[in-house]
Amino acid sequence: MKDAIKRAVAGSPADYTEIRVERRWLNRVVFQRETLETLESATELGGVVRCLVNGGWGISVFNDLSTLDASVRDAARMAEIVAARTDERVELASVPVVEDEYRAELTKDFRSVPLEEKVALIDGYNRLMLGVSDKIAATQSHYVDRFVETTYANSEGTYIVQDLPDITMLLGVMASDGKGDIQQAGETVGCAGGFESVENQEEQARAAAERAVAMLDAKPVQGGQHTVVLDPRLAGVFIHEAFGHFCEADFLYKNPRLAEIMTLGNEFGVSDLNVIDEGFVSGERGNVPYDDEGVRRAKTQLIKDGRLHSLLHSRETAAKMGAEPTGNARAVTNEYEPVVRMTNTYIENGTSSYSEMVGEIDRGIYAINAYGGQTSFELFSFSAAYAHEIVDGEVGGLVRNVVLSGNLFETMRSIDAIGNDRGLYGGFGGCGKGGQFPLPVTTGAPHIRIRNVTIGGE
Numbered sequence: 436m437k438d439a440i441k442r443a444v445a446g447s448p449a450d451y452t453e454i455r456v457e458r459r460w461l462n463r464v465v466f467q468r469e470t471l472e473t474l475e476s477a478t479e480l481g482g483v484v485r486c487l488v489n490g491g492w493g494i495s496v497f498n499d500l501s502t503l504d505a506s507v508r509d510a511a512r513m514a515e516i517v518a519a520r521t522d523e524r525v526e527l528a529s530v531p532v533v534e535d536e537y538r539a540e541l542t543k544d545f546r547s548v549p550l551e552e553k554v555a556l557i558d559g560y561n562r563l564m565l566g567v568s569d570k571i572a573a574t575q576s577h578y579v580d581r582f583v584e585t586t587y588a589n590s591e592g593t594y595i596v597q598d599l600p601d602i603t604m605l606l607g608v609m610a611s612d613g614k615g616d617i618q619q620a621g622e623t624v625g626c627a628g629g630f631e632s633v634e635n636q637e638e639q640a641r642a643a644a645e646r647a648v649a650m651l652d653a654k655p656v657q658g659g660q661h662t663v664v665l666d667p668r669l670a671g672v673f674i675h676e677a678f679g680h681f682c683e684a685d686f687l688y689k690n691p692r693l694a695e696i697m698t699l700g701n702e703f704g705v706s707d708l709n710v711i712d713e714g715f716v717s718g719e720r721g722n723v724p725y726d727d728e729g730v731r732r733a734k735t736q737l738i739k740d741g742r743l744h745s746l747l748h749s750r751e752t753a754a755k756m757g758a759e760p761t762g763n764a765r766a767v768t769n770e771y772e773p774v775v776r777m778t779n780t781y782i783e784n785g786t787s788s789y790s791e792m793v794g795e796i797d798r799g800i801y802a803i804n805a806y807g808g809q810t811s812f813e814l815f816s817f818s819a820a821y822a823h824e825i826v827d828g829e830v831g832g833l834v835r836n837v838v839l840s841g842n843l844f845e846t847m848r849s850i851d852a853i854g855n856d857r858g859l860y861g862g863f864g865g866c867g868k869g870g871q872f873p874l875p876v877t878t879g880a881p882h883i884r885i886r887n888v889t890i891g892g893e
Contacts, residue, residue, distance in 0.1 A: 436500065440588045443503045449486035449493070449511040451527065453589035454503070455727060456482035457769045460546055464553050464578040466561040476550055481769040486510040490524030491517035496770055528753035528760050530730050532592040537724050539598035541629035545580040548630045553578060556633065557604070560640040564608045567644035570651065572611035574644075577863065578604050578633065585723070593729040601720055601875050602626060604633045605863040606640045610647035618650035618835065619806075620821065625720050625861030625875075646821060653833035656822065656890055662799035663839065663888040664792050667858040669819060671878030672805040674710055675780045677815040677843045678703075680868070682712070682737050682745075683763070683775040684752035693812075696844075701743045704847040709783035710738035712747055714762045716779045720861035721875030725762065727773035732762035737780075749775050767871040774869055781879035785853025792852045792884045799825040800890060802837055816840040838891040846885060854881030 436456065444452050458480050465473035481498045484506045493514030495506040518524075545553075561576040581601045588594045607621040622639040626632050665673065680686065687694040714732020715724050725731055728750050736744045748756070749764035752775055764773035793801065801823045808817035817839045824831040858879055865873025 436586065437594070439500060439503060440586065441594065443507050444588050444590050446504065447486060447507045447511060447590060449488050449514055449590075451487040451590055452507060452511070453485050453587070453728070454482060454507075455766075455769055456480070456500070456586045458584040459768075460582040462545070462550060462553060462580045464557045466557055466574065466576040468565065468574055469561075471554065471558070474550070474554065482506075483769045483772070484510040485772060486514045487525060487527070488514035489518035490526065491515070491519075491521060492525060492772070493517060494772055525751055526754040527750040528758075530750060530760055533725065533729060533731070534594050535725070536595070537597045539600045539627070541600060543629040543631045545600070545602055545630040546582055560606055560636060563637060563640045564606065564644040567641060568610065568648045570610045570612065570648050571608060571644055572617065573609040575605065575607040577607075580630075587725070587727065587729050589729055595725050595729055597723040597725060599721070599723050600627050600629070602628060602630070602632050603861070603863045604636070606636070606643050608644045608647045610644075610651055612651050616651055618647050618653075620644070620647035620650065623863040625863055627718055627720055627722050649833055650821060650835055653835040655836045656800065656834040658891050659889075660887045661890050662796050662884065662886050663890070664796070664799065664801045664825065664882055664884050665880070666801070666803045666882060667854075667856065667880045668804045668860050669802055669817070670880035670883045671781055671860055672808070673815075673817060674782050674880060675777060675866070675876070675878040676808060676817075677810055678710070678847065679712070679737070679777045679780045680810070682747050683777070684746045684748045684756060684758070685775045687746065688752065688755055697743060697746070699743050699745070702741055702848075703738055703743055703844065704741045704850055706741045707785050707853055708738055708741045708847070708850060709736065711736055711781055711783055712763070712777055713779045713781070716859065716877065719779055719859055719877040721765075721778060721877065726764045727766045728760075728764040730760045730762040730764065732778060735761045747775050747777065749773065765874060767874045771871050774871070776866065776868060776874055777876055779859060779877040779879070781857060781859060782853065782881065782883065784855050784857045784881050787852040787854050787884070789854055789856060789882045792854065792882055793825055793830060794828040796825045796828060796884075800834070800837060801825055801830050802839065810843075813843045814840070815843055815846075836891070839888055840891065841889050846888065849886045849888070850883055851886050852884035854883060857881040
């Protein structure tokens with residue numbers, strides 16, 4: 436394959452050509468209550484050619500290596516058509532030529548585990564959750580493993596082969612009181628690891644079911660302004676969704692108002708707030724040393740000492756904005772072109788302990804994990820998976836219907852304590868942008884405390 440790819444690149448009539456080929460292995464197991472709803476096993480090969488001619492992109496997707504030369508010609512021809520019909524000219528920032536190979540090492544390679552064993556494992560977790568209480572109304576137990584071998588080459592001479600394993604599991608459960616009140620809970624696993632990552636999760640399955648039942652007796656949160664402590668999972672989702680996407684440079688040059696706000700040096704928080712996007716963290720989801728343009732991933736400090744320090748770039752956005760590429764060009768599969776995406780995005784450790792943060796609150800909320808949320812420019816809304824009251828410096832009983840909302844920039848400036856217990860979490864599913872979903876990412880943070888957060892409720 437290497438000779439065929441290099442020959443196709445060398446024979447391209449375009450100013451610049453790149454080829455990305457992916458071999459993919461996929462298994463999926465889904466239970467809903469006692470029923471095995473989905474059982475999937477697939478092996479695929481596909482690729483994409485991108486050609487640049489007179490500043491215009493042309494793209495051709497293929498699933499047969501014998502059509503590679505024809506796909507290069509098609510992409511070059513489309514690039515000519517695009518260049519003739521637009522005044523905008525794409526340029527690419529210079530990057531080093533690379534020849535490298537990265538192979539994943541798994542303790543228990545999930546590709547060698549029989550499908551029957553995967554089904555039996557998820558079935559066991561599912562039955563365990565169903566048996567916790569007669570109030571368990573439904574379960575959704577999802578298992579997905581993917582292994583992708585990516586080969587990348589361009590006309591500058593770069594040639595890279597990379598392995599990306601990805602294994603995820605969701606143990607979800609719903610409880611009902613029989614009178615119309617339904618509460619849900621869940622636990623997730625997600626990493627670039629082997630099958631051992633999802634084994635021995637019985638305690639997590641039981642905890643999810645017990646929490647769903649306990650939530651039936653939880654009182655609704657009192658709405659209003661609260662001091663809130665976010666656990667590392669929720670804080671990580673918050674910094675990724677509400678702030679991280681603003682740092683993706685392709686958003687900025689298309690949005691003058693946002694570009695003005697996201698000017699390097701602008702203040703975004705307290706002086707000990709530091710936010711990182713670290714391109715390669717071995718064992719975490721979506722991690723390989725190079726991005727989908729063959730650029731080595733970097734450790735990029737987005738916020739340094741409370742001020743915006745850097746943005747995330749592809750080769751194209753770096754050229755447009757006079758910056759250095761950061762290795763953040765990513766595509767969800769070979770069917771898509773790479774766009775600027777986050778990798779491992781997290782708030783760096785501060786100096787406060789969790790007990791100190793909680794102990795200084797007379798009345799507040801401890802919000803844990805996230806069920807999801809939405810953003811509209813600088814406005815955000817996130818639903819905590821579950822939460823506890825904080826009363827007189829102690830974590831108390833469960834509360835429910837905790838929805839945090841506000842203005843991102845005001846909320847970041849209201850962070851008044853940052854913990855020293857940072858964690859990274861891969862979760863289940865992935866990040867979406869521009870129709871590309873789910874892209875594996877990792878988020879993380881220590882505990883953080885925020886003053887005057889608006890929480891909806893009674």
